[in-house]
Amino acid sequence: MKFTYLGHACFMIENNNHQLLFDPFITPNPLIENFDLNQLNPNYILISHGHEDHLADAETIAKKNNSKIISNYEIVTWYGAKGVEGHPMNHGGKWSFDFGTVKYVNAIHSSGLPDGSYGGQPGGFILDFDGKIIYYSGDTALFSDMQLFGEQYKIDLAVLPIGDNFTMGIEDAVLAAKKLNCKKVIGVHFNTFPYIEINKQEAINQFNSNGIELILLNIEESINI
Numbered sequence: 001m002k003f004t005y006l007g008h009a010c011f012m013i014e015n016n017n018h019q020l021l022f023d024p025f026i027t028p029n030p031l032i033e034n035f036d037l038n039q040l041n042p043n044y045i046l047i048s049h050g051h052e053d054h055l056a057d058a059e060t061i062a063k064k065n066n067s068k069i070i071s072n073y074e075i076v077t078w079y080g081a082k083g084v085e086g087h088p089m090n091h092g093g094k095w096s097f098d099f100g101t102v103k104y105v106n107a108i109h110s111s112g113l114p115d116g117s118y119g120g121q122p123g124g125f126i127l128d129f130d131g132k133i134i135y136y137s138g139d140t141a142l143f144s145d146m147q148l149f150g151e152q153y154k155i156d157l158a159v160l161p162i163g164d165n166f167t168m169g170i171e172d173a174v175l176a177a178k179k180l181n182c183k184k185v186i187g188v189h190f191n192t193f194p195y196i197e198i199n200k201q202e203a204i205n206q207f208n209s210n211g212i213e214l215i216l217l218n219i220e221e222s223i224n225i
């Protein structure tokens with residue numbers, strides 16, 4: 001499985017058959033100067049919650065590629081009215097797609113949509129994809145249900161926000177990884193805006209001193225998981 005970081009909390013996971021894009025916020029990202037959205041051809045776009053910094057490019061990309069949106073019921077319905085197809089979910093529910101399974105799980109955050117519409121409850125995703133279990137928490141505070149996720153699944157990779165202020169910061173993300181019993185974390189949701197600036201080396205050190213690998217990718221950098 002190839003993992004590509006696309007800035008802020010946007011990333012893509014793919015294998016030979018499927019491309020899954022998460023929380024697309026690319027063209028408005030102040031850290032990205034030139035990016036051709038046409039290079040993305042996702043089969044699915046997974047949206048954790050309704051905030052602009054998680055869905056700004058979703059409609060454009062979905063319409064060009066006929067991608068399906070996977071998110072909560074309210075967000076999928078909102079996109080449905082724009083002519084974008086989707087698969088609605090809600091907390092605790094799991095579905096088997098052609099690429100693997102997705103469970104939509106709870107998060108502690110908010111979820112208003114850009115036009116003021118109700119965006120349902122914010123969430124995260126636990127995926128079984130290409131032989132790996134991946135947990136993407138979405139924007140969230142630390143919460144103790146993460147321990148249940150770690151007991152129920154052998155999580156190979158956790159994608160967690162580390163920028164603080166709007167979400168968990170480094171200290172809480174370390175604790176989250178421990179609760180999840182996951183030794184490999186990719187950090188997202190940092191440095192995009194002044195409120196969420198971090199010291200990357202300090203973050204890596206804090207995770208390492210707890211026996212957890214923190215991977216901080218450059219924008220458009222890919223790794224194999």
Ligand code: NI
Pocket residue numbers: 049051109110139166
């Ligand atoms: Ni948010």
Ligand code: MN
Pocket residue numbers: 009051053054139166189
């Ligand atoms: Mn956010």
